[in-house]
Amino acid sequence: MLEAYWMCLIGGVLFALVSIIFGDVLGDIFDGLFDILSFEHLDFLQPMVLVGGITTFGGAGVMLSRYTVMEPIPVALLSLMIAIALSIVVYFAYVKPMKNSENSIGFSMKDLVGKIGEVSVPIPVGGYGEVILKVGAGNTNQIAATLDQADIPAGTRVVVGETKDGILYVFPYDKEEM
Structure with missing residues (x-):
């Protein structure tokens, strides 16, 4: 044995x-x-x-x-x-x-539509800024432009309306409307 x-x-x-x-x-x-x-x-x-x-x-x-x-x-x-x-x-x-614990950190830009984020670099009309979004267990910083043709200052909560060519088009998040 x-x-x-x-x-x-x-x-x-x-x-x-x-x-x-x-x-x-x-x-x-x-x-x-x-x-x-x-x-x-x-x-x-x-x-x-x-x-x-x-x-x-x-x-x-x-x-x-x-x-x-x-x-x-x-x-x-x-x-x-x-x-x-x-x-x-x-x-x-x-x-x-x-x-x-097996989680993927990968995401598609289209997955970000409808997500709420916060502006980290101000977004001027006709220009670009930066938005921080929570994705999975972490955060991602993405280039953003405004949909409303209005300046969006840093610290403003925004919603992603659409994505084109790797750029998020956002508008300010207004709690009262929802």
């Missing part, structure tokens, strides 16, 4: 090393290959969780076999329980929070 534990431990360590060294290359090669097998409701079957559990099973088995006087079946059961417990910890402490 000790050989099986060593195989699990060495296999897991090799998988980790290959993932660290060649992870991006292998990810590009096999991109989409496993989409057929994906189970949305079984998201705990992540490679990190599975291989981590197998590696832990092997390591715990080696340690328990060598440094305790336990029989092989209790060693296997205890190794399995340790592997399951550590896999659960890895899933809830690392994999699930990382999955929930």
Whole structure:
């Protein structure tokens, strides 16, 4: 049984090393290959969780076999329980929070139409200024011009009316109208 534990431990360590060294290359090669097998409701079957559990099973088995006087079946059961417990910890402490934190900071200029922002550089009639808008978890500064043919001073809240050629056309935000 000790050989099986060593195989699990060495296999897991090799998988980790290959993932660290060649992870991006292998990810590009096999991109989409496993989409057929994906189970949305079984998201705990992540490679990190599975291989981590197998590696832990092997390591715990080696340690328990060598440094305790336990029989092989209790060693296997205890190794399995340790592997399951550590896999659960890895899933809830690392994999699930990382999955929930995957956000894109990309946006389209057309997505900004209707957003409320604040003028950071005054917008003169016939000229350009700058507007700060909240997009996702961050802010973006964009070049802006006025739609109302009136100067808009810095600090004024504005609404994006349209976008053309990368320029936001804005008008002052008036709460009373809404």
